[in-house]
Amino acid sequence: MTKSKENKFLDLGQRGRLSLNNKLNDLTGKEWIKFTKTWFVHRPPKRKEDEVLHPAKFPETLVKEFITFFTKKEEWVFDPFLGTGSTLIASGELNRNAVGIELQKKYYNTSVRRVKKGKYNSTIIPINGNSLNAIKLINMQGLPVDKFDYVITSPPYWNQLERNSLRQTKRKNSGLDTKYSSDKNDLGNITDYNNFIEFQAKIFDVVWDLIKAGGYLTIITNNVYNESKLYPLAFDTAISLTNRNDKSWILKDEKIWLQDDKPLIALGVNNAWVGNRHHQYCLIFRKEI
Numbered sequence: 001m002t003k004s005k006e007n008k009f010l011d012l013g014q015r016g017r018l019s020l021n022n023k024l025n026d027l028t029g030k031e032w033i034k035f036t037k038t039w040f041v042h043r044p045p046k047r048k049e050d051e052v053l054h055p056a057k058f059p060e061t062l063v064k065e066f067i068t069f070f071t072k073k074e075e076w077v078f079d080p081f082l083g084t085g086s087t088l089i090a091s092g093e094l095n096r097n098a099v100g101i102e103l104q105k106k107y108y109n110t111s112v113r114r115v116k117k118g119k120y121n122s123t124i125i126p127i128n129g130n131s132l133n134a135i136k137l138i139n140m141q142g143l144p145v146d147k148f149d150y151v152i153t154s155p156p157y158w159n160q161l162e163r164n165s166l167r168q169t170k171r172k173n174s175g176l177d178t179k180y181s182s183d184k185n186d187l188g189n190i191t192d193y194n195n196f197i198e199f200q201a202k203i204f205d206v207v208w209d210l211i212k213a214g215g216y217l218t219i220i221t222n223n224v225y226n227e228s229k230l231y232p233l234a235f236d237t238a239i240s241l242t243n244r245n246d247k248s249w250i251l252k253d254e255k256i257w258l259q260d261d262k263p264l265i266a267l268g269v270n271n272a273w274v275g276n277r278h279h280q281y282c283l284i285f286r287k288e289i
C-alpha cells in the first residue's frame with residue numbers, strides 16, 4: 001500500500017481499521033460489515049420501574065446498534081413516536097443529539113424523568129404533542145427544521161394492542177396499560193386498516209421534511225394477525241412510504257429481529273395454523289433527492 005493510502009486509515013486493534021473517509025458513521029470496516037447481516041437475535045434486558053407501564057417499549061440496547069451505524073457522534077436523531085424515551089436515552093449514551101415527540105403526557109413524563117437521570121452531554125429534547133405537527137413543535141424549541149441526520153421509531157402496530165388478548169389479560173391483572181390512550185390523534189386508535197396506513201404515511205411525509213437529504217429512516221414494525229388472517233402491516237408500511245407524490249422514501253432493506261426469548265404459546269393446536277410470531281421487521285428507508 002502506498003504511503004498516502006495508508007494515511008486514510010486508523011488501526012484500532014481489535015475493532016479493525018477506521019477509514020477517515022467514512023461518510024456515515026464512526027465504525028471500522030469490520031464493525032460495519034457485522035451490522036449488515038439482515039437478521040439478528042436480540043434479547044433485551046428486563047425493563048425497569050415506570051418503563052413497564054408502557055405496552056410496547058423497544059430496548060435501548062437495540063436502538064443503540066442502529067444509531068451507532070446510521071450516525072456519527074454529535075449528529076441529530078429524531079423519533080416521532082417516542083413512548084418512554086428509549087431513543088433519547090440511547091442517543092444520549094452515544095453522545096448524539098436527539099428530539100422525540102410523544103402524544104401521551106404520562107409516557108412523555110416518563111421520558112423526561114429518564115432523560116434527567118441520564119445527565120447527558122448532548123442536547124436531548126422530549127416534546128409532548130402530535131407528530132403530525134412535528135415541524136411547528138420542533139420550531140418552537142428554537143431548532144431549525146431539516147436538521148436531522150437519522151430517524152428511528154416504532155409506530156403503533158395498527159390497533160393490535162386491543163386484540164392481543166392473552167398478553168393483555170396478564171398486563172391488565174398486573175395493573176399495567178393495555179393500550180396507549182383513547183386519544184383520537186393516537187395512531188393506535190384507528191380501526192380501519194387502510195385509514196391507518198394512510199395516516200401513518202402522512203406522519204412520515206412530515207418526517208421527510210425534517211431529515212437531511214441522504215438521511216436514513218428505520219421503522220420497527222410487524223405484520224399483525226387479526227381474526228384468523230394476517231394483515232401485512234410491515235409490507236404495506238414499506239409500500240405506502242415508497243409511493244407518495246413528492247415525498248417517496250427509497251426502501252433500502254429490512255433487518256429482521258428474531259425474538260428467541262419469547263415463550264411458545266399453544267395457538268390453534270389440533271385445529272388450524274396460528275403462528276407464534278417471534279420476529280419483527282426493522283425497515284430501512286433513505287431520503288434520496
Ligand SMILES: C[S@@+](CC[C@H](N)C(=O)[O-])C[C@H]1O[C@@H](n2cnc3c(N)ncnc32)[C@H](O)[C@@H]1O
Pocket residue numbers: 054056057058059080081082083084085086087101102103104107129130131132153154155156157180181185186187188
Ligand atoms: C410502539 S410505541 C413507541 C414506544 C417507544 N419506542 C418506546 O421505546 O417507549 C408508539 C407510541 O406512539 C405514540 N403515539 C401514537 N400516536 C401518536 C401521534 N400522532 N403523535 C405522537 N405520538 C403518538 C403512542 O402514545 C405510543 O407511546
